[in-house]
Amino acid sequence: MKTSKQNIHRWACSLLGAGLFVLCSSVAWATESAEVGIRPHNNAQGDDLVAPYGHFAFSGGGAPGPWSTVFTVSNTTSTATTVNVKCYNEFTQRVGPAAGTTFTLTAFNMNFYTPEALGLTTDPLFSGFGWCYFAVTAGDSISVGVGTGIRGIAGNTTIFGSNNSRAIAMDTAQRMVTTDDGSVPFWTKQASWTSYLLSINPTTTARSLTVNIYDDNNVFQGALVTTLSPRDLDMLVISSVGAAAFGTADVKINGRGFVGWVAGFNSASLELFLYGVPLYEFETSALAAGDRP
């Protein structure tokens, strides 16, 4: 009996200790999380990612076209990963198969997905411009490259397999939205450049977006204010505001729901740049299963 009581006492103490340990550490972590937020660093790998696409008939620089996007989806893990892709046009309407397009990538494998391969281009709602939500439905995380350019070989869907392709730019899909602000480090309308801000609200809550635009001396040029409806993609011509030739901009949103890219195009040289809008790291929130279409 005595031994039994000692055991019970020991177990009770152990449980109490473990409980205290978990409690203290979780409180500490929770406090720290609330203070610090998720440290995003590079946000381009995960289970829930979004990216814009474009696709229209255009030949230029000797390339037959069309000008189109290609997504390079890469499984970043050692297990087979199933991905479901659902896309929208810029009017918040779903485009492509109702259930989306689903595919499985074996361990560390990658593949190319064009608007045609995702079943978008034959949809009457396809406007040539929109965004896609990549959701990992089985397995682990992915990364998605977003290449865009004028296809160099007629009938070929890749822009990378030909020296003839033109106006190529590439970035990655993103997995974080901001709950507060982000910044556009550079925009330009020098020479034949024009700069655009592609703003996506992948969530189901409407948000108000303000973009404060500055020249290179941080002189305020004006603001673009718009509403991002749920599942919306908005195109703002940053370089249309003010007289400055180039500069920066700050993006403010009134709640969780902005992720963006800046695209610049030179109509004379057919050069293109594309980069994700940096989001303020302590005001970001990862897209999650609850955000999926």
Added chain:
Amino acid sequence: MYRQPGDPGVFGVAVFLPVFFVVFIHPVVLSSGSARAEETAIRKPIDVERLSATVRDRGQSDRARINVAGILVKSGDPKALEPVFEVIRTAAENPMLRAAIVRTLDRAVQKARATRFLAELLNDGQQADEVRAAAAASLGALGAVEDRPALMRYCSDPTPTLRLSACTALLELGGTEMERTELFIKILTDDAQPGHARADAAYQLGRRKDPAGLAPLSTVLAEESAEIPEPKNPGEYFASRAAAKADVPMAAARALGQLGDARAAPSLLARTKTAVGELRMELFKALALLKAREALPAARAAIIDDDDQRVRRWAAVLLKELKNPESLPELRRAVEQDRDPGVRLQAVQALEAMQDREAVTLIQEALPKEELKEVRAAMEQALTSLSAAVAEPGAAADGSASKTN
């Protein structure tokens, strides 16, 4: 089994471990995160005096002053708002800059003070229009319901920017469904407002499916649409998408389709006579969503004659919805000859939906030539379905070609 002197025992270890973790390990492990967090003025008590000096200092850049104002308004320090108010009140400051600083107040932590200040600003007729408009917007964002009467007054102000901000702020404040619909209608029908605001109002009316939206949407449908040229380069392409999104008649057509009220069909159909390009496509899309029978002749003509594949696609969708055997010749021709796979896809699905057994041969002939997998799949599906109907004539759907022709 018994504790020796100096042995902390299980209980001692149990208490010691978490205390050790919290006191020693935890700060070390997370020190980099904490240090980074403290760099942000918002997360720690801010130096109000230093930041106030920055906001007031006209030698500082606009960007610094606007962003520092944004930090100050998020502070609970009683002195934090005063320098922000001071800059906004200073008439010598650039009104555009002042308006940007007013907009930062939409996140003010000290809501009561910010709201009182914004209301004064809104009611001050001596202030620049953009400053008052920004004040209205921030009042809406702060949920200043006590200022609803003033916002309602300014929602009909002669100045368009102030009018729009006040109406939008009222929408932010909530209100009854009827009030919200009325506000969206007010913005939609106000032709002094920018296209994107009016187009968004049209979108909201479509989503609400309130019959009250029918008349105003039909009215603005008749407005001139921006004729968006076929883009010749990616720059023009981006510009065309931005223009399409802000085009009021296009947004109205989309909304009328979404509204689902068949009474919209005559105005949509009438507009197809003059509309070109993307607006024409939106009109046929709306007519398809409404399954508008009166649009049958227009759709039969469009699927053959229209140069725009987007229009032909929606004409095919409309014909698929109507299932009228009169359209079978056009649909068969589209399957055989249309150069756009999207049109072929809709047309073959229409023939299947109408159980057009006479189309079996032409689909069989078209299938080997078809390049796109979705269209091939639709053709195979149609052949399976129609062949079964041929084998069992009684199983054919009502209204099928062989029954009615």
